Amino acid sequence: MYTLLDPRFAFARKPSAVLLGGWESPAYWQLLLVAKLRRVRTVGFYESTLNTNRHRSGVIARARSLFMRSLDAVVVPGADAEDALKSFGVAAERIHRGFNAVDVQHIADRARSVRASDQQSRGHRFIFVGQLISRKQPALLLRAFAEVRGPEDVLVFVGDGPERRTLEERARTLGLSGHVTFTGTTENDAAIDEVIASHTLVLPSSEEVWGLVVNEGLAAGLHAVVTASSGVAASTKHMRGVYTCASDVDSLAQALVASKSDWRGHISAPEILEHTPAAFASVFLGALEQR
Structure with missing residues (x-):
């Protein structure tokens, strides 16, 4: 069960940006909507590759692409994840590529x-x-x-x-x-x-x-x-x-x-x-x- 966020509660103090660690939960969509309404910068994180994507067509794939294209920026941990984002139609300038890390x-x-x-x-x-x-x-x-x-x-x-x-x-x-x-x-x-x-x-x-x-x-x-x-x-x-x-x-x-x-x-x-x-x-x- 998911509870709809009260926009007055979410971001009671307006942040400069919000980091969204996923897209598949209704909670992420709610936060994205509230951030857009409040004109807060949205940054996502995406690590799947084209090889590990379970949904390559259909409603779920289109929803994922829409979510990613709606973000102001997306961080990825490597080249393969970057290629996946580009295949969703995310502009290259919005992608920030890092490198997955351990100590x-x-x-x-x-x-x-x-x-x-x-x-x-x-x-x-x-x-x-x-x-x-x-x-x-x-x-x-x-x-x-x-x-x-x-x-x-x-x-x-x-x-x-x-x-x-x-x-x-x-x-x-x-x-x-x-x-x-x-x-x-x-x-x-x-x-x-x-x-x-x-x-x-x-x-x-x-x-x-x-x-x-x-x-x-x-x-x-x-x-x-x-x-x-x-x-x-x-x-x-x-x-x-x-x-x-x-x-x-x-x-x-x-x-x-x-x-x-x-x-x-x-x-x-x-x-x-x-x-x-x-x-x-x-x-x-x-x-x-x-x-």
């Missing part, structure tokens, strides 16, 4: 501290971090790894989900019991430490709005193999150590081989360190303050 400096500092006394592993260590669900395609990664692994290589799955038992059985069937580890769900710092101990992070999703785990892996100096259908791919493909691929087993296997072949140690001063939460916040501030 990359904390991860980089932790990585340096941990590796100061760490021993080098003999094989290449690939890692998957996330839910073990079909959309994230952990089974695809397992198949690709089985095709290209070296005798000392390992694959670590950090996370849990409905596909775990099937994956464990499949790993045994493929003779990978000594090469594949399932840690289950871990606390955030423990998951970060698993990433730090690895060489290549893999995001094999069939679709992903972004994929913040890639930010974390790059901040730790890892390579990252990312499917092009993930939102993070378009914004990181120019960075050192990033390998984009299609979401099929052959393309993924080739990317795993390329990452391993190119490995020369953890990347120092990775480009992702420029993309901090503060930098992303400044994009929002610019959109809110622009006149």
Whole structure:
């Protein structure tokens, strides 16, 4: 149930701008209407991509486009989300592109501290971090790894989900019991430490709005193999150590081989360190303050 806003209550003190974090709830439409009536600047946030859009035609798609075009500005976290907005008819000058962010400096500092006394592993260590669900395609990664692994290589799955038992059985069937580890769900710092101990992070999703785990892996100096259908791919493909691929087993296997072949140690001063939460916040501030 939604309660209609009383315009006298909403913005009792007129703000200079209002930030709308979505469009799909009646509450957002009510706030947009009140802001327009009060001549308050409206700024939206939109992060979906063309690949992750559920409604590409019909009434809902038209409503979404109308809402986005009605805003004075829209902040997006990356290039793919910007392309989606443009397809809705939002003018380029109204789009403020930032970069989806995590505390990359904390991860980089932790990585340096941990590796100061760490021993080098003999094989290449690939890692998957996330839910073990079909959309994230952990089974695809397992198949690709089985095709290209070296005798000392390992694959670590950090996370849990409905596909775990099937994956464990499949790993045994493929003779990978000594090469594949399932840690289950871990606390955030423990998951970060698993990433730090690895060489290549893999995001094999069939679709992903972004994929913040890639930010974390790059901040730790890892390579990252990312499917092009993930939102993070378009914004990181120019960075050192990033390998984009299609979401099929052959393309993924080739990317795993390329990452391993190119490995020369953890990347120092990775480009992702420029993309901090503060930098992303400044994009929002610019959109809110622009006149």
